[in-house]
Amino acid sequence: MKNNNKDIKINVHHVTRVEGHGNIVVNVTNGKIEKCEWQVPESPRFFEAMIRGRHYSEVARVVSRICGICSVGHTLASVKASEAALGIKVTPQTAKLRSLIKHAENFDSHIVHVLFLAAPDLLGAPSVFPLVPTHGETVKRALRLKRFGHEWGSIIGGRTTHPTRIVPGGFTELPTKQELETLRKRFDTEVLPDVTAILELVMALREKFPKFDRPTEYIAAHDEKEYGMYDGVIQSTMFDSNGKETKQTYDVERYRDCTNEYIVPQSTAKYAKNKADSYMVGALARFNNNHRQLRPEARALAEKLGLKAPCYNPYLNSVAQVVEAVHSAYEGVRLIDELLRDGIKEEKLVAPTKFGTGSGLTEVPRGILFHHYSYDKDGICTGGDCIIPTNQNHANIQRDFEALVPKMLADGRSEKEMELHLEMLVRAYDPCISCSTHYLDVQFKK
Amino acid sequence: MKSRYLVGIGNYSMGDDGIGLRIAEHIAQAKLNSDFDVIEIGNHGLDLLSYLNEDVEKMLWVDCVPTGRAPGETIFFAPEDVESVKKLSGSEGVSPTTHEGDMLQILNLARSLGQHIPKIRVMGIEPEIVAPQMVLSKTLEARFPELVNEAIRQIRDESW
Numbered sequence: 317m318k319n320n321n322k323d324i325k326i327n328v329h330h331v332t333r334v335e336g337h338g339n340i341v342v343n344v345t346n347g348k349i350e351k352c353e354w355q356v357p358e359s360p361r362f363f364e365a366m367i368r369g370r371h372y373s374e375v376a377r378v379v380s381r382i383c384g385i386c387s388v389g390h391t392l393a394s395v396k397a398s399e400a401a402l403g404i405k406v407t408p409q410t411a412k413l414r415s416l417i418k419h420a421e422n423f424d425s426h427i428v429h430v431l432f433l434a435a436p437d438l439l440g441a442p443s444v445f446p447l448v449p450t451h452g453e454t455v456k457r458a459l460r461l462k463r464f465g466h467e468w469g470s471i472i473g474g475r476t477t478h479p480t481r482i483v484p485g486g487f488t489e490l491p492t493k494q495e496l497e498t499l500r501k502r503f504d505t506e507v508l509p510d511v512t513a514i515l516e517l518v519m520a521l522r523e524k525f526p527k528f529d530r531p532t533e534y535i536a537a538h539d540e541k542e543y544g545m546y547d548g549v550i551q552s553t554m555f556d557s558n559g560k561e562t563k564q565t566y567d568v569e570r571y572r573d574c575t576n577e578y579i580v581p582q583s584t585a586k587y588a589k590n591k592a593d594s595y596m597v598g599a600l601a602r603f604n605n606n607h608r609q610l611r612p613e614a615r616a617l618a619e620k621l622g623l624k625a626p627c628y629n630p631y632l633n634s635v636a637q638v639v640e641a642v643h644s645a646y647e648g649v650r651l652i653d654e655l656l657r658d659g660i661k662e663e664k665l666v667a668p669t670k671f672g673t674g675s676g677l678t679e680v681p682r683g684i685l686f687h688h689y690s691y692d693k694d695g696i697c698t699g700g701d702c703i704i705p706t707n708q709n710h711a712n713i714q715r716d717f718e719a720l721v722p723k724m725l726a727d728g729r730s731e732k733e734m735e736l737h738l739e740m741l742v743r744a745y746d747p748c749i750s751c752s753t754h755y756l757d758v759q760f761k762k
Numbered sequence: 763m764k765s766r767y768l769v770g771i772g773n774y775s776m777g778d779d780g781i782g783l784r785i786a787e788h789i790a791q792a793k794l795n796s797d798f799d800v801i802e803i804g805n806h807g808l809d810l811l812s813y814l815n816e817d818v819e820k821m822l823w824v825d826c827v828p829t830g831r832a833p834g835e836t837i838f839f840a841p842e843d844v845e846s847v848k849k850l851s852g853s854e855g856v857s858p859t860t861h862e863g864d865m866l867q868i869l870n871l872a873r874s875l876g877q878h879i880p881k882i883r884v885m886g887i888e889p890e891i892v893a894p895q896m897v898l899s900k901t902l903e904a905r906f907p908e909l910v911n912e913a914i915r916q917i918r919d920e921s922w
Contacts, residue, residue: 381896445867445874448875459808463809466812467812
């Protein structure tokens with residue numbers, strides 16, 4: 317039955333299983349859409365103001381607090397921006413170690429998102445908890461992989477959350493040969509068997525992702541040498557109706573030319589747009605931009621999962637995350653093998669050669685991230701700018717809503733189905749909006 | 763020898779909710795932890811699961827716990843002594859997102875999966891302000907040194 321004359325009222329306050337707070341509001345009266353909004357009521361946190369007056373050696377530590385999930389990415393974008401401003405060129409070993417920890421973060425975050433936050437929708441469960449009796453072994457494998465990602469990052473960065481060793485000019489402390497050898501062995505003995513087993517579940521679920529195509533602009537880091545993750549230029553890719561690509565690249569210094577942040581009444585977070593009136597960042601955007609550079613193992617998996625560029629279905633961002641998790645695992649193996657082959661060498665931090673302005677980018681699990689700083693002659697920060705991926709995606713989520721709601725009405729979806737599909741859509745973007753509290757709220761038993 | 767962990771829990775961006783994290787960070791930076799390890803559990807609540815194993819003797823969780831006491835006052839208890847009444851987003855009340863944390867829920871997940879649970883003591887600190895701000899309240903800031911000392915004393919306490 318069609319919903320041509322139906323009344324629909326969806327008001328999801330704080331979508332669950334996303335990082336932070338976002339609301340879904342849809343009002344339909346007599347089949348007419350009166351309101352259809354993705355609202356983000358987050359509070360500003362003023363990190364850009366907090367770094368003013370701080371020495372360049374302190375800035376990365378402060379901004380890594382922007383996010384506990386992507387703190388490696390914020391640290392890397394920060395030190396890269398500072399290094400650009402200070403005329404620092406890091407050594408190949410530093411770049412390799414940074415790339416290695418970047419893959420650790422990507423692996424860790426994608427495992428959590430796909431298996432703990434997105435998979436329950438596909439299995440018809442409200443969260444991972446009811447899945448313990450029915451899918452206990454899979455949950456255990458997922459947790460082992462998550463734990464491995466955490467420990468992988470800790471070995472390189474000192475700790476995964478808010479890493480301590482990554483500073484402008486290099487690393488304050490290096491992983492030992494023994495640590496890298498142990499880590500390398502665990503890829504073979506633990507990670508690859510668990511990943512293989514979990515992929516069977518993902519294969520079984522692949523048909524359950526909703527069908528919804530909406531072509532948009534896809535922006536990601538692009539690196540001539542490898543699948544853009546740690547480094548590269550900014551690349552925008554759009555596809556015509558025949559799937560033919562149009563690409564444009566921008567140097568990182570021009571990040572404002574393609575982010576074009578603006579304000580909308582329904583959201584306290586800024587929106588962004590470039591050539592189209594919205595664009596997408598994240599795993600699917602990276603896949604659409606750089607799929608030819610995936611590791612062969614990840615490319616083969618994408619084929620098996622039916623993920624093919626150009627992919628216009630935002631729900632399949634979770635599938636792209638699975639493909640990227642496998643890519644990151646194999647890239648981790650490659651990078652560790654190269655580091656062990658070349659030997660880890662103690663290196664002095666590279667010193668500044670100037671004090672000015674610079675920009676840095678890196679890919680974090682949710683998309684491309686930009687940091688930009690200015691320093692005075694004493695190395696004190698005089699201004700900063702951070703553009704996070706989730707904010708770049710807000711406009712695209714809104715445009716998806718505007719296309720999806722009429723489609724669901726035409727398909728005769730019930731209010732409950734519509735609500736679930738809109739929530740799933742938001743979750744597919746894996747948004748990282750703001751932080752909630754972590755305090756314990758308890759009552760004593762006696 | 764088995765490990766002892768001082769676990770700082772919280773969110774820097776929410777005023778006194780970050781007290782546990784700040785205490786842990788201070789202890790680690792000042793290298794006051796020669797006989798125990800310090801970890802921070804901010805947004806990655808699931809990371810706790812990495813530390814629940816047979817190699818761990820005990821954990822002290824340092825966290826913000828509002829119970830109606832005067833701001834800065836402490837309360838000590840074991841997770842088994844309490845039940846969570848925290849309202850998480852979603853009508854189901856179950857939301858193990860990496861940002862929205864309830865460590866008791868994570869602990870229950872570990873139990874249901876058969877993970878080893880070491881001895882855990884919670885050092886709960888009464889907040890004054892839990893709201894978006896990147897600094898502690900003046901009250902907790904003033905009591906910060908004594909809270910750091912108390913946390914160290916608790917993890918070194920051999921009576922538990």
